[in-house]
Amino acid sequence: xxxxxxxxxxxxxxxxxxxxxxxxxxxxxxxxxxxxxxxxxxxxxxxxxxxxxxxxxxxxxxxxxxxxxxxxxxxxxxxxxxxxxxxxxxxxxxxxxxxxxxxxxxxxxxxxxxxxxxxxxx
Amino acid sequence: xxxxxxxxxxxxxxxxxxxxxxxxxxxxxxxxxxxxxxxxxxxxxxxxxxxxxxxxxxxxxxxxxxxxxxxxxxxxxxxxxxxxxxxxxxxxxxxxxxxxxxxxxxxxxxxxxxxxxxxxxxxxxxxxxxxxxxxxxxxxxxxxxxxxxxxxxxxxxxxxxxxxxxxxxxxxxxxxxxxxxxxxxxxxxxxxxxxxxxxxxxxxxxxxxxxxxxxxxxxxxxxxxxxxxxx
Numbered sequence: 001x002x003x004x005x006x007x008x009x010x011x012x013x014x015x016x017x018x019x020x021x022x023x024x025x026x027x028x029x030x031x032x033x034x035x036x037x038x039x040x041x042x043x044x045x046x047x048x049x050x051x052x053x054x055x056x057x058x059x060x061x062x063x064x065x066x067x068x069x070x071x072x073x074x075x076x077x078x079x080x081x082x083x084x085x086x087x088x089x090x091x092x093x094x095x096x097x098x099x100x101x102x103x104x105x106x107x108x109x110x111x112x113x114x115x116x117x118x119x120x121x122x
Numbered sequence: 123x124x125x126x127x128x129x130x131x132x133x134x135x136x137x138x139x140x141x142x143x144x145x146x147x148x149x150x151x152x153x154x155x156x157x158x159x160x161x162x163x164x165x166x167x168x169x170x171x172x173x174x175x176x177x178x179x180x181x182x183x184x185x186x187x188x189x190x191x192x193x194x195x196x197x198x199x200x201x202x203x204x205x206x207x208x209x210x211x212x213x214x215x216x217x218x219x220x221x222x223x224x225x226x227x228x229x230x231x232x233x234x235x236x237x238x239x240x241x242x243x244x245x246x247x248x249x250x251x252x253x254x255x256x257x258x259x260x261x262x263x264x265x266x267x268x269x270x271x272x273x274x275x276x277x278x279x280x281x282x283x284x285x286x287x288x289x290x291x292x293x294x295x296x297x298x299x300x301x302x303x304x305x306x307x308x309x310x311x312x313x314x315x316x317x318x319x320x321x322x323x324x325x326x327x328x329x330x331x332x333x334x335x336x337x338x339x340x341x342x343x344x345x346x347x348x349x350x351x352x353x
Contacts, residue, residue, distance in 0.1 A: 007345065008336055008341045009336060010333035011333055012333050038293060045288055045292070046313045047315060047332075049316045053333075
C-alpha cells in the first residue's frame with residue numbers, strides 16, 4: 001500500500017482519508033480483516049498511537065468494526081459503503097470544479113464539458 | 123507515575139548554564155522527539171538521565187527514582203557515535219550484551235540481524251558505516267527497557283537504512299516503554315513522533331502532541347522548528 005503525507009496537516013486525519021480511499025478502491029474489501037495497528041503503522045511509517053487514533057475514528061464512523069480478540073474488519077454495511085463512495089465522489093467533483101473555475105469556466109461550461117466528455121466514454 | 127520526570131532541573135558547567143530549570147513529565151507508550159540545535163542541552167539532559175552527570179539544582183527521576191544502578195538497567199541508550207569495540211565480531215557483541223543486560227532478548231536480536239543478512243562472524247571494523255549503525259541500533263532495541271534513548275539514530279545513513287531504522291523503532295513500540303529520539307534532522311523522523319519537546323539554550327520552549335501542533339499551526343514540525351530556531 002502506498003501512503004503519502006502532506007505538510008502541516010495532522011497525520012491522523014490524513015491516515016483516515018487514505019484508509020477510506022483503500023476501502024473505496026476495494027484494496028480493503030467489505031468484511032476483510034485489516035492488518036494489526038503495528039503493521040499498518042510500520043507500513044505507513046507513522047507512530048502506532050497515531051494509527052490507533054485513526055482506526056478508532058473510522059470505527060466510530062462505522063467503516064470498521066472490532067471483534068474482540070480477533071481484530072478489526074471492514075464493514076459490510078452497504079449503506080455505509082455507498083455513503084463513503086458518495087462522499088469521495090463529492091470531493092473529486094469539488095476539486096474538479098475548483099480547477100476548472102481557475103481556468104475561467106463557469107458552472108454551465110463545466111456541466112457541458114462533463115456531458116461532452118461522458119458522450120465520448122465507452 | 124512518570125517514566126521520566128524533571129523537576130526544576132538545572133545543570134551548569136562552571137559558569138556556563140547548560141540546562142535552566144527544566145520541568146518535564148514523560149509517560150510511557152510514547153515516541154518523543156527531543157529536538158534542538160547543537161548546544162541546546164540535549165546531550166546534557168540525556169547524560170543526567172543516564173546518571174553520568176549530577177544535577178546542579180533540581181532533580182531528575184526515572185520511574186520515580188534518582189538515577190543509579192537500578193535505573194541504568196532500565197535505560198537502553200544508543201549514543202550518537204560508534205561506542206562498541208571494533209575488534210569484536212557481531213556474534214561476540216551479542217554475547218557481550220546478553221552478559222551485561224538481563225533484559226537483552228537474544229532471539230529478537232538474531233532475528234533482526236538475519237533479516238538484514240548481517241554476517242555475525244564479521245568484525246565491527248569490517249562493516250560499513252550504515253551497517254555498523256544498524257548493528258548498534260539492533261543491540262539497543264533488543265533490550266526490554268523502560269526507556270530507549272536514541273541520540274541521532276539516523277545521522278549519516280542512506281535513505282534505505284533510515285527507513286529500516288524507523289520501521290525498527292515502530293515495530294518495537296510498546297505501551298510500557300518510552301522512546302526518546304534526539305535529533306536535529308526532524309523532517310526524516312517526524313511522522314513517527316507523537317510528542318515533541320523543543321530545547322532552546324537549555325530551556326524547554328515547547329512540549330506538545332505533534333498532530334495538535336500541525337493542526338494549530340498548519341505547519342509540519344520541521345517547519346515549526348526552523349521558525350523557532352531561525353538563526
